[in-house]
Amino acid sequence: MSDFLLELGFEEIPASQLQPVVEYIKSSFISLMKSTGLSYSALKVSSTPRRFFLLAASVPDKQEDLQVKKIGPAKNIAYDDKGNLTSAALGFLKKNKSNPEDLSIETTDKGEFIALNYTQKGKATTSILKDWIFDLIPxxxxxxxxxxxxxxxxLSRPLRWLCILWNEEIIPLEIASxxxxxxxxxxxxxxxxxxxxxxxxAEYLSILQENSVLAEREYRKKTIVEQLDKLPLENGLQIIPDKQLVETVTDLVEYPTAVFAAFEEKYLFLPEKIITSTISQNQKCFSIQKKEGExxxxxxxxxxxxxxxxxxxxxxxxxxxxxxxxxALWYFEEDTKQPLEAFVPQLxxxxFQSRLGTMADKTQRIKKITEYICGFLKLDNHQKELALRTALLCKADLVTNMLGEKEFTKLQGYIGKQYALAGGEPYEVAEGIYEHYMPRGPNDSLPQTLSGAIVAVADKMDSVCGIIGIGLIPTGSTDPFALRRAANGVVQIIADRGWHFNLSHLIHYTLELLKNYTQLTPTAEQDVQDFFHQRVEWLLKQLKLDYDVIDSLEHLALSDIPDLIKRAKALQAYRGEEDFIRLVIGFKRVSNIINEEKDFVPLQESLFQQKEEELLYSELLKLRKKLDRCLKESDYKDAIRLLIDYGIFIDNFFDAVLVNCDESELRANRYALLKEIKNEFLRIADISRLVVEANKNEN
Amino acid sequence: MNFQDLILTLQNYWLEQGCNLMQPYDMEMGAGTFHPSTFFGALSAKPVSVAYAQPCRRPKDGRYGENPNRLQHYYQFQVIIKPGPNNIQDIYLKSLEAIGIEIAKHDIRFVEDDWESPTIGAWGLGWEVWLDGMEISQFTYFQQVAGFDVFPISVELTYGLERLAMYIQDVDDYRKLRWNNHTLYGELFFPREVEYSEYNFNAAETSLLFDLFADYEKECRKLITKNLVYPAYDNLLHCSHTFNLLEARGVISVTERAAYISRIRTLAKEVATAYLSKYESQK
Structure with missing residues (x-):
């Protein structure tokens, strides 16, 4: 048993590249140990900016000997007339990584075969490791x-040294000079x-520590966190926590020391995020706030x-x-010499995208879509003006000095808001400019202002419809315009705001608008609808609704999102109840029987033969009236209760009436009746798509 | 250490390392990389080691002399070594010691910075070197020049001399830098910063500049057909600086900007092609 150290010394590797390589080295080593039948008692793989290391303890010095026993092709196939090995035999040897001298002849009751039957000496571990390292590094x-x-x-940066030890011995090799x-x-x-x-x-980590390198990443990170915690701060000052920054900094240093510093007070005049992004994004330092949060x-x-x-x-x-x-102060002062609106023409x-025009074109479209949404929401003039003003200004900050110099690009929207405030725009407009990028990520919150929400939807609709409309549909792995996030944002905001509008109409409107700017693909509308369908499903899944509940509402997905959520929640609440399950089973029968049927005749009451039939229909008419009211009030709990109550008539009908009777006229009429029932149910949900287990007492 | 001593010390240090000490190129350029010693040196397959100080002009960076850290005319010290020695990082760090920065007392970082010059179609991987959080140098392993994969690989080191000097002299404004014991940097350059800012942002005649760009471009092409690569390259430099002036004047839109850069890059590719076939074709 020996200990193994592999240290790869590099010139400084970019922080973001370290972790994936550590994982790779680790899993590669583990699978090597597995495939060679070797073992270890402990394994550490980690990195600093200048090195990757792997430490494995108690690795066997050689592999176990291996008894190889394999039967190959028949002797007469394995050798040709002249007694040379045929390609069949060579293939057998290659497959088993053996040589001709390993071959023997095995006689069985089926005849003579070439065979391998020998003891393969276990290789020295150091030789296995050497091969592995040669393969690993490139x-x-x-x-x-x-x-x-x-x-x-x-490689990412030049490899400069290799420290490779097998206990005290160097494993000699040379790679990349x-x-x-x-x-x-x-x-x-x-x-x-x-x-x-x-x-x-065994001494590797302590020797490095003596030389001011904390080689283990987790230990280094812990050290940073502890130092940040312990640093004495006066007057109630507090570090603004930033976990991501801790991770980054851990990959930038080998021997961390947290140090307190200050900048000139006069810069506090700048908007906060300009300061914090300078400190954390550019300089990788931690910002500090006062007790009051300032x-x-x-x-x-x-x-x-x-x-x-x-x-x-x-x-x-x-x-x-x-x-x-x-x-930053210079940019701020230059930029705020004129109102934000003065930047709009430069857009x-x-x-924006070569086939969708400039940001000025986009701004025009955002304004139009904003107007459309305002009309739909029947907003008063004042509110509408605020939203349109927000739309006009929402992209203006992109051409300011502050963002144009590429130092603060992550602050788009924020800069716009600050400049809007400095220029005396109403708060709602300024905040709306900032919020129209929301949600910026999966965990970001949604716009608080109405203007922000409307313009956020308008901007995202333009991006999603435009990009998909010219045929750049996101795939599983590539979504360069982050359209999924944008479309998720749209459905989230609509749900959050409780806007009862039909998304299909908004899609249609936006695509029509885009046609003035570019040529769209023939399938654009369908593609965008399909895309939003998935996003609505995503939203429902986020709300922890079951997939079959979501399926049962598929035919309604884009028509009214807040309403859809209400339906889904009601269905979810009922799905465990016994009488609801019975209803689902009954409705599945209704649905299945008429599933294949395409042409339905008009229903004729005169053709009803049995009282269960008549009752089924007369109760349906009553149900319809009651559902009208429920739908009007969006009361889906009540609606489902009504369906359940009606379910008894379905059950009685199936118990008493043979639908597929011989008389074709009667059969067609019964199909027509079932079709009416199905249509009635679909107004609430297609509950035939719910997955239910047949109830025990039905067996 | 005075500003002029800083240049002298770096020159001495690198000539002791075996570099050919070159003088600044006598044309306007945005960075030391544009010096023909770097452009052709990195492109060629022959070994190179040169060092030189290069005045650089970035018209857009003018602040009428008022910003303590930004100038439209400033100095770079540039080193190109090919192939790069294994201990090139150490050799570089020792140059810092030579100008009085004790490595033991500072936080020196090599911070990822992948360098790219779209105008001459060059890129490489490397770092900006941070001295106590401040970027003082750029350190790049060239991978491509003028769109050609280069080999052997050149190491390019670029020192930002004003920043470095401000650090060493502990002053917070370029104007207060000591050029030598009796002259301040600001005395020499402040009036020029004011005048050039006015020229770059307002006075430069844009119609003339547009014409010049087109003429230089034409001249560059003509010289390429005559297989005069060095004069052709000079005209490319003219194009590049003229474009920088137009940009400072704010008359080039974002779309046009990409098109202008692409025009210069095309020239770079043509000059490089001519150079390689004229001087390196035997390989």
């Missing part, structure tokens, strides 16, 4: 690669080109330097943040 799954020397091996050794390197601040000797895998002019950075010199290092960080904020210089 295949490390970096998403963006480069070459740097004559080996032309393409790097020879393996027992040498590693510590933190950069310890000086240049100072090799550190690693005596054995931003403070201080921040914390995680140094990778010697803690002794944190004061020197702090000065640098403070200088950079000040300089960046000075730039014609920004392409």
């Amino acid at each position: 295949h490390l799954p970096f998403t963006k690669t480069m070459i740097w020397n004559e080996s032309r091996i393409a 790097v020879k393996s050794n027992n040498i590693s390197y510590g933190n950069r601040y310890l000086g240049l080109n100072k090799p550190i000797k690693v005596d054995s895998p 931003l403070s002019n201080s921040f914390i950075f995680i140094s990778n330097g010697d803690p002794v010199y944190s004061d020197i290092i702090r000065k640098g960080y403070e200088k950079v943040v000040d300089a960046r904020l000075a730039d 014609k210089e920004v392409i």
